[in-house]
Amino acid sequence: MKTKNRPRPFFRMEGGHSLCGTVKVQGSKNAALPVLAATLLMEDTCRILNCPNISDIECMKILLQEVGCLVKSCGHTCEVNATTVSETWFPKREMKKMRSSIILLGAMLARKKEAQVYYPGGCLLGERPIDLHLAALEKLGAKIVQEKDMLCASCKELKGCEIKFPFPSVGATQNVLLAAVTAVGETTIVHAAKEPEICVLCEFLKKAGADIEGYGTDVISIRGVKTLHGTSFQIPSDRIVAGTYLFGALGTGGHIVLENAPIEHMEKTLETIRQMGGTITCDEAKKTIELLSDRRPCNLERLETASYPGFPTDLQSSLLTTACVSEGKLVLKDTIFGQRFRIVEELERMGARISLQDGGCTIEGVKELAGRNVIARELRGGAALVEAGLIAEGITTVFDIGFVERGYEDIVRDYRSLGAKIEKGC
Ligand code: EPZ
16 A cells, blocks of 8 residues: 555644634534435525534535535535435445435435435444434435445334434434425424533524424434425534633633634533533623633532533543643443543553553543654544644644544634644645
């Protein structure tokens, strides 16, 4: 295999400086992806505003184009017209690039009564089955046959029913929503996910004519409608990107302001930062979050990630990184993705003291980290390694930054506007 001359882009930073400045938070990846998938159901053009320019969104646009949608992008606005949908097969290459490609299964089944998809890829966070998605779609009337790694689904019609999940799944709830909005009769989802991104999808579908109630609670009711119409919709800003920068500034010390911040969806994150010693001031009218971090943060004794409104698993790596240089000890458990600790090895090489346990780890805060060459292995872990580099004394280089670019529009631009000494190279 020829790999010798292939460029290997990296982020390089000089750490040990506090962050100071203002940054505008980008649109939410995990809200935009299902909204784009939902445009497959619409009879005419949808205009989606504030879409982040990231590789996962590009991948979703390609998947929509491959089945015949007309997709036009300009800046952060994306227009999708799905009246021209002709194919029901989604290409393997793009399906394998991200986990959320699987929600196209429910949308395409609703639209064309058949769909062919591949087992989705995405970040390696341990086992990520799709059994809940498939069982729910079958209950709605789909017949799903597996041929090697391809799933062929078809139905005469989708019929509303009660779907009772054993535990909440964001993606499976989205898949059912997409399949059920135009199904015959009423669907009830019990133990539905309550994440803000579920509410965003429901708001979008409702704006397009869907009849949905109860989102944001454990039980969602969907009364199927015959058709949905095109509409325009604004994607909210990204609560995980906002949290990433807050944990960064908590770790380096400093004074930052986030503009366009999704304050209402960050309660647990902001509470955690306050408990660790950060001073947070929110201005709901201006949509800003200000963080002043003027002393070494302190570790909470224990913290577990949980479904919304609990502490998000997607910020676990950022928290872990700040905890490495905070005073005291933290026992950290990820109850959603128990294997999401692939950065531990890299942080240890930078001088962190961490011991791994089943589904979690214990962090003993040290005074400082040291710059090293490190490798990103997944999206949020990669962003946390950038954070570690900004905290550490000396130079850090983060390789395999494609993972980070799946979810962060321009992490170099954003950290530079907070005064960081960081550059992208290859
Ligand atoms: C979504 O993934 C997010 N992705 C993830 O963000 C996020 O970490 C996760 O929700 C939890 O909040 C998108 O929105 C695109 P789940 P999803 O189904 O839908 C198990 C990021 O960094 N499960 O709610 O895949 C599963 O293994 C990404 O932006 C099954 O067992 O998550 C996990 O333990 C990464 N069977 C738990 O449920 C299934 O069929 C919750 O996963 C489905 C899930």
